[in-house]
Amino acid sequence: MTGATTSGELRLHNLLRLLRAAHDRGGEATRSELTRDLGLARGTAAVLVADLAEARLAQERPAPQRTRGRPTAMLGPHPEGPLALAVDLREDAWTIATAEIGGGLTVREEQPHPGNPPEAVLGDLAAAIGRYLAELGPRIVGVGVALPGPIRDGRVVDIPHLSWRDVPAVEMLSVGAPPVSLGNDAALAGLAEARRGGLRGIPVGLHLHVDFDLGGALLVDGNPLQGARGTTGEFGHMPLGGSTLRCDCGAVGCWALQVGATALLRATGTPVEPGHARAGARRVLAQADEGEPRCVAALEEVARAFGAGTAALVNALDPGRVTLSGVGARIHDQATGMFATAYRDGLMTFRREQPPPVLPAALGADATVVGAAELAFDVFLTAAGLTAWQSAH
Amino acid sequence: MTGATTSGELRLHNLLRLLRAAHDRGGEATRSELTRDLGLARGTAAVLVADLAEARLAQERPAPQRTRGRPTAMLGPHPEGPLALAVDLREDAWTIATAEIGGGLTVREEQPHPGNPPEAVLGDLAAAIGRYLAELGPRIVGVGVALPGPIRDGRVVDIPHLSWRDVPAVEMLSVGAPPVSLGNDAALAGLAEARRGGLRGIPVGLHLHVDFDLGGALLVDGNPLQGARGTTGEFGHMPLGGSTLRCDCGAVGCWALQVGATALLRATGTPVEPGHARAGARRVLAQADEGEPRCVAALEEVARAFGAGTAALVNALDPGRVTLSGVGARIHDQATGMFATAYRDGLMTFRREQPPPVLPAALGADATVVGAAELAFDVFLTAAGLTAWQSAH
């Protein structure tokens, strides 16, 4: 959205601004609010709303009267309007949902999958996507897919846990016309948090997602920072904790080795069974909650490393707020004191006056699907996306 | 620059785009190039150029003929056009320069200063700024100041080296109407590098400036990433190297303790005399060049920590290129092998196929002043800045 250059682009640009604003506010904003906030003339707004309705992009519905004066209406999704297909592909299962303008989500399907080979997993997933395309037809304007590993140029670079390497996922998931967009799960969880969760309205926010791995995103004005090749946010692979272990990623001493499901198990001295780390970590957290000394000690150790590393990122990146999801949120919840101490001690002195708050993510487990939907809509809510829609209707 | 919304803003927006493009290309771009690249109609370009000339914002001058066809002209600075005052305030001296549209720099003055108290230093500097405002009058459209420490809300937060704390520098340097903007020296060096140096045209670039401290900036589309409070880029204050030393900043194990002038001296075992670290570091580098074993070892140790930490940042932030300035560039030059090895070993495996190149900064010592000028022009080259200029002429 670089802005309009010609008087012809102006109309499309303002249409886009209005639709985007309606979407960002969950379809709950009234026309008068939108008109005021976007600085439009009332006449212009009338034309734009009519255009949106005629193009089946959005529709007004009655709004509860709040003050006196002529009643206004809320601008929300159109019953025949665009839908995003949002896919959350985890290590052991996938979720497919549809989202309408405004973000309203309908979960359609959840399926376990064997994990390997990638061709089979993605083939099945592509078939499922194909079914929804057939069912919902041209209303599907894009597919957003969250994946548990780094993404580059439409390919999954590396999921060590599943031994996926350089998998051309966009190619394998492209079924029909709608564009397929990939995103890292942690980054998409952050995106969701920035748009509809705890980072909403925060100019610069940091989201950290801890599970097996540790990743995240820096959200600037609600948009995730994109690296040169799209693989940014791998904060877990900086040697922030002085560890000397070798990491699966190829480097040494990665922070992710000290914070996460595997780290929790390792800290208790329990051997890590591949494929059961998540359940094991849950057990450690539960036992720590009951006061089991070894688990308490492990939790504290992990929380300390987590807090210290978070402080390092805050020092370097200066976010206004930090949100946590995955196991990370539970570690923080259950060892708040230790986390807070390590966090504070790791901050530069001048940051300690008003340290950025660290909070659990507001969206919980849904965050990743929501982020995938936002990703798909981000591709659609552009000049190109809208003109494609309009020429198809 | 969010883009035009009304047909009235369109003109200003396009005027701005044209002026910005002329500026970014150093005043060396021809009208026909600009017209083509900005996608303007030739008629529109004619009007805009005439407007710019009439407003004394830019002026055309003959261009060397390259091909057949009617000759075009280069759009560059106007002899009575806007000037930015660029100030580089270092620990022991300051430089004042003026820059015109296109970036052409004229160094006006260099003065040593005692460093303390800040009121005296900034008072003298304000007096100097006042002289240039008086001399050059309303042509000065902004003052950009580079400072060797973190900045927040127009105040210098902390320069441990000079024991400056929470100094209201904008207030103390504001002499007349032109807005005063502050920037961290490392971040501004990065900005300069992104606009007119080695990071030009790189969508996401990382610049690291090593001197006493270690700082830098992440440049996204030529703009430095701004944190929530403006104090981003303090990469030196992450515990990237496993050090256990306490840092002046208040944290422990900061990377900056292992890379920089002081670190170089410490690694040789030489006691660090305050105020002479820079000269001492230069001596160590010179002796290392001659093969003095202790200095060679120190250099290698520092280069190793530097390379490893750089890799960590690349893992997390995914830049397309990295540039180095200050002592950092010399460390890299003189210990390329060690740096490269540590860099490569610290990268995640999938990044090693095409690791981002690490290069010394193209602008050398001028970078900071150039960055300060760019900062001042960034404030001016906005709708608000331009309307202020036009209403004053």
Add this chain to the structure above:
DNA sequence: CCTCATTTGCTCTCGGCGAGAACATAATGG
């Protein structure tokens, strides 16, 4: 129940902007 104040939607006119075409201009190259 009636009236007034208030807020918002609707419609129409007006000024302004960029596109694009037609023409003018100034260089090159054979």
Add this chain to the structure above:
DNA sequence: CCATTATGTTCTCGCCGAGAGCAAATGAGG
């Protein structure tokens, strides 16, 4: 010296948003 080529200049046209005036729909107060 003339054809070719690339660019600047000028003018018309269609489109857009601002803004004014009016209509509509509600709540407040008597």
